Amino acid sequence: MHIVTISEMKTLEAQAEQQYGLTSPILMQNAGKSAADLFEANLLPTYSLKGLKVLFLIGPGNNGGDGLVMAEHLKNAGALISLYHWKEQKLIVQGKHQQDQPVHELLTTQIKDADYIIDALLGTGRSRPLPDDMRALLALVKEERSRRESLGLVAIDLPTGLNADTGEVDPGSIAVDTTITLAYPKLGFFFFPGRDYIGDLEVGDIGLPDALEPSSHTEMITGQQVHKLLPERPLNSNKGTFGKVMLLCGSLPYPGSAFLAGNSAARVGAGLITLAVTEKMLPFYASSFHEATFAILPEEDAESFERAKALIEKLEGYKALLIGPGLGQSANTREVILQVLEHLRSLPDDKRPHLVIDADGLNNLSALERWWTLLPKDTVITPHPGEMGRLSEGIKVSGGNIERLELARKKAQEWQVNLLLKGSCTLIANPTGNTRINWWGNPALATAGTGDVLAGMISGFLAQGMSPFDAASAAVYLHTAAADLVNEHMNIERAGLLASDLLPYIPMSLVNTTYSEL
Numbered sequence: 001m002h003i004v005t006i007s008e009m010k011t012l013e014a015q016a017e018q019q020y021g022l023t024s025p026i027l028m029q030n031a032g033k034s035a036a037d038l039f040e041a042n043l044l045p046t047y048s049l050k051g052l053k054v055l056f057l058i059g060p061g062n063n064g065g066d067g068l069v070m071a072e073h074l075k076n077a078g079a080l081i082s083l084y085h086w087k088e089q090k091l092i093v094q095g096k097h098q099q100d101q102p103v104h105e106l107l108t109t110q111i112k113d114a115d116y117i118i119d120a121l122l123g124t125g126r127s128r129p130l131p132d133d134m135r136a137l138l139a140l141v142k143e144e145r146s147r148r149e150s151l152g153l154v155a156i157d158l159p160t161g162l163n164a165d166t167g168e169v170d171p172g173s174i175a176v177d178t179t180i181t182l183a184y185p186k187l188g189f190f191f192f193p194g195r196d197y198i199g200d201l202e203v204g205d206i207g208l209p210d211a212l213e214p215s216s217h218t219e220m221i222t223g224q225q226v227h228k229l230l231p232e233r234p235l236n237s238n239k240g241t242f243g244k245v246m247l248l249c250g251s252l253p254y255p256g257s258a259f260l261a262g263n264s265a266a267r268v269g270a271g272l273i274t275l276a277v278t279e280k281m282l283p284f285y286a287s288s289f290h291e292a293t294f295a296i297l298p299e300e301d302a303e304s305f306e307r308a309k310a311l312i313e314k315l316e317g318y319k320a321l322l323i324g325p326g327l328g329q330s331a332n333t334r335e336v337i338l339q340v341l342e343h344l345r346s347l348p349d350d351k352r353p354h355l356v357i358d359a360d361g362l363n364n365l366s367a368l369e370r371w372w373t374l375l376p377k378d379t380v381i382t383p384h385p386g387e388m389g390r391l392s393e394g395i396k397v398s399g400g401n402i403e404r405l406e407l408a409r410k411k412a413q414e415w416q417v418n419l420l421l422k423g424s425c426t427l428i429a430n431p432t433g434n435t436r437i438n439w440w441g442n443p444a445l446a447t448a449g450t451g452d453v454l455a456g457m458i459s460g461f462l463a464q465g466m467s468p469f470d471a472a473s474a475a476v477y478l479h480t481a482a483a484d485l486v487n488e489h490m491n492i493e494r495a496g497l498l499a500s501d502l503l504p505y506i507p508m509s510l511v512n513t514t515y516s517e518l
């Protein structure tokens with residue numbers, strides 16, 4: 001699904017009017033109806049609209065207009081509607097204009113009485129900091145919510161005061177439970193602090209014709225998209241059908257990495273996993289990962305030439321090669337990587353395994369000038385912000401703010417790689433400038449080893465013939481889906497997940513179509 005900026009959204013709206021006669025009032029009718037439908041769908045089956053007290057905060061522009069249309073639909077379905085027109089300071093309760101008492105007292109009563117408050121104050125047209133009286137109004141709502149958790153908060157298009165392009169927020173903005181955004185998610189939703197204000201994201205249909213495509217090169221990864229990308233599993237298949245993955249991962253201080261990554265590659269369906277390990281390490285892996293096969297390498301103090309040669313000799317027939325998780329850093333290991341890269345570059349496209357470089361693979365490379373010129377075509381690299389900083393001449397890389405987007409786009413083109421920049425909303429940029437962002441965050445994933453799982457999943461998808469950009473996108477989405485499944489099945493929330501807990505839930509994430517509508 002496209003992600004749009006404010007100006008891309010405005011262009012679409014202008015095109016809708018010019019080319020299809022879809023004027024702003026028509027789109028607004030569609031927007032309000034769609035928001036009402038989504039709101040009702042979310043209530044069911046626990047609550048119904050009959051008798052539900054809903055207070056709308058109405059702003060002076062089209063966002064307020066959307067709110068009025070939505071309110072009318074909810075009223076017709078039996079909800080008890082109050083409208084507060086912020087600019088006019090006018091309160092209407094169930095159709096009656098309230099004039100007997102000072103409006104602020106009446107409004108406070110309405111806020112205390114509401115089951116839901118709908119923020120239809122400002123949307124994409126916010127052009128300056130929020131005025132004091134609007135901040136004060138939102139503060140009242142926030143205060144009530146902190147007193148009464150059952151009060152539901154819903155924003156139309158976006159929470160008021162959030163910058164839809166950058167994710168910056170006004171000090172008066174309040175976090176909502178659900179944002180019903182219109183037509184497409186806005187770029188600022190995917191970056192902090194804005195991300196924390198959105199709550200559950202719903203996308204309303206405003207009736208734009210399918211032929212009107214946004215010019216945006218940024219997409220939100222959706223479940224529907226991922227499930228279409230997943231490799232087919234024909235009945236007439238064998239392990240050779242689903243590709244072999246070789247892993248150059250793990251070392252004495254970090255043995256678990258190769259296990260986690262290799263296991264994850266198998267869990268997304270790759271046909272055969274081979275760990276390239278030294279004899280010293282073999283007993284550990286052989287006893288913990290029964291399904292793996294092994295390429296035995298000389299010990300780490302052997303000549304780099306010998307180590308690289310042993311791996312290269314075994315590589316024929318492999319569809320994917322993962323280098324890096326837990327590998328350790330040393331001049332010798334760097335030399336091994338360089339020789340393997342040289343070999344890969346010398347192979348024709350159809351004979352070359354797809355390459356993923358993660359963690360210490362990247363750390364070893366970042367010590368070299370113009371390291372990216374050493375990579376074979378179509379490489380996937382998967383840095384976290386710290387590794388990204390090391391790869392980019394030591395600059396500080398944000399874990400979640402908007403600057404990471406431009407950086408990732410620029411570097412994917414400059415380095416000609418598929419660049420997966422980790423974070424809560426992980427993003428993937430390809431060499432042609434297309435970007436995909438994962439909406440789903442799960443702080444339970446913030447624990448050692450989960451990155452190894454992700455790298456393994458990407459490699460497993462590559463072995464099955466997915467393109468690098470698709471393999472990375474699918475893996476990122478399913479990685480968070482698997483984490484959510486762990487939370488659900490282990491009855492945990494935001495902490496306590498072990499990276500190895502993800503492993504049995506990866507196959508479940510592949511079939512779980514109910515994970516999300518989006």
Ligand SMILES: NC(=O)C1=CN([C@@H]2O[C@H](COP(=O)(O)OP(=O)(O)OC[C@H]3O[C@@H](n4cnc5c(N)ncnc54)[C@H](OP(=O)(O)O)[C@@H]3O)[C@@H](O)[C@H]2O)[C@@H](O)CC1
Pocket residue numbers: 013023024027028031059060061062063064066121122123124125126127128129130131134156157158182206
């Ligand atoms: N157009 C379409 O086809 C569709 C649009 N859609 C909907 O429209 C929304 C965008 O509508 P919009 O452009 O009217 O902007 P909106 O966010 O309502 O605010 C503008 C108003 O607020 C005012 N204002 C600005 N900043 C302010 C501030 N800090 N503090 C106080 N006031 C401020 C500004 O007045 P000003 O004082 O600047 O003259 C103006 O009156 C979009 O988010 C979506 O919900 C959907 O219906 C789908 C079709």
Ligand SMILES: Nc1ncnc2c1ncn2[C@@H]1O[C@H](COP(=O)(O)OP(=O)(O)O)[C@@H](O)[C@H]1O
Pocket residue numbers: 359384422423424425426440441442443444445446447448449450451452453454480
């Ligand atoms: N709050 C979060 N929400 C979603 N994903 C997260 C969050 N924190 C961490 N992750 C994910 O967990 C993984 C951690 O990877 P990484 O930092 O490389 O760890 P390690 O190298 O220890 O495996 C990344 O895929 C990252 O996107």
Ligand SMILES: [K+]
Pocket residue numbers: 063119120121122123155156157158159160
């Ligand atoms: K709003």
